[in-house]
Amino acid sequence: MEKKIDRKSNNSSYHYSQIIIHWFVALLVIYQFTFGGNIKFLEIESCIHSKTNALESCQHLNNHYLVGVIILLLMIIRLFLRILFGAPPLPKSIPLTIKIFARLSHYLIYLILFSMPFLGMYMYYFNSEISQFLHITFSKILLFLILLHICAVAFHEGVLGSKLFYRMASISKEGDK
Numbered sequence: 001m002e003k004k005i006d007r008k009s010n011n012s013s014y015h016y017s018q019i020i021i022h023w024f025v026a027l028l029v030i031y032q033f034t035f036g037g038n039i040k041f042l043e044i045e046s047c048i049h050s051k052t053n054a055l056e057s058c059q060h061l062n063n064h065y066l067v068g069v070i071i072l073l074l075m076i077i078r079l080f081l082r083i084l085f086g087a088p089p090l091p092k093s094i095p096l097t098i099k100i101f102a103r104l105s106h107y108l109i110y111l112i113l114f115s116m117p118f119l120g121m122y123m124y125y126f127n128s129e130i131s132q133f134l135h136i137t138f139s140k141i142l143l144f145l146i147l148l149h150i151c152a153v154a155f156h157e158g159v160l161g162s163k164l165f166y167r168m169a170s171i172s173k174e175g176d177k
């Protein structure tokens with residue numbers, strides 16, 4: 001999607017608010033993956049009803065819940081910013097098929113990051129095994145997409161020579177100076 005309105009700081013990188021949220025969400029997602037494995041589905045009920053939350057896995061669950069909700073809120077803001085500011089046009093040298101593929105994978109990341117908190121909460125409140133299955137399956141798809149995402153950026157930078165990293169790293173209002 002091209003730039004929607006002329007409020008972006010320049011034409012070659014994302015708006016600085018999009019950049020800040022991208023990296024903040026990336027950190028939070030890494031946190032979810034690092035500690036998500038410590039949560040035990042079977043202990044959710046006892047964690048909810050326990051007054052002390054003494055189990056270490058309950059503390060992991062609480063943090064995971066909180067971080068998941070923060071990710072959801074940031075994704076809502078991010079979607080709003082994406083609609084408002086759009087994305088800078090990709091270099092013309094990049095083949096159309098790669099552009100389409102990149103866009104699809106970005107949309108899929110958005111979709112997964114929106115659905116995972118809801119699946120998590122549904123699993124939490126309704127002890128739903130289907131949600132548990134979907135939450136875990138989506139986390140694996142997300143991990144794959146993120147690894148692909150990092151490899152794609154490295155490939156663009158190192159092999160194709162298209163300066164993509166800059167698009168998500170420059171918060172200068174002056175553009176490529």
Ligand code: HEM
Nearest residue numbers: 032033036037039041065068069071116117120121124139
């Ligand atoms: C975008 C936000 C979220 C991400 C990226 C995320 C990611 C993950 C990951 C990577 C795991 C480990 C999966 C595995 O064991 O292979 C996990 C497990 C889990 N998540 Fe989330 N999560 C998110 C939001 C939430 C929310 C809001 C809740 C609500 C409480 C939640 C509840 C759980 C539970 C209960 C498990 C343990 C499932 C099990 O192993 O049986 N998650 N999550």
Ligand code: HEM
Nearest residue numbers: 026029082087106109110146149150153164165166167168
């Ligand atoms: C770890 C979690 C990460 C997630 C969930 C994530 C997600 C995303 C999404 C959804 C976009 C599309 C933005 C949009 O058009 O609205 C994007 C763009 C981008 N990301 Fe990430 N990202 C992550 C990590 C990284 C890392 C580690 C790098 C560095 C290698 C990176 C570099 C970039 C770059 C350069 C772009 C801009 C690509 C372009 O201009 O088309 N991301 N990211």
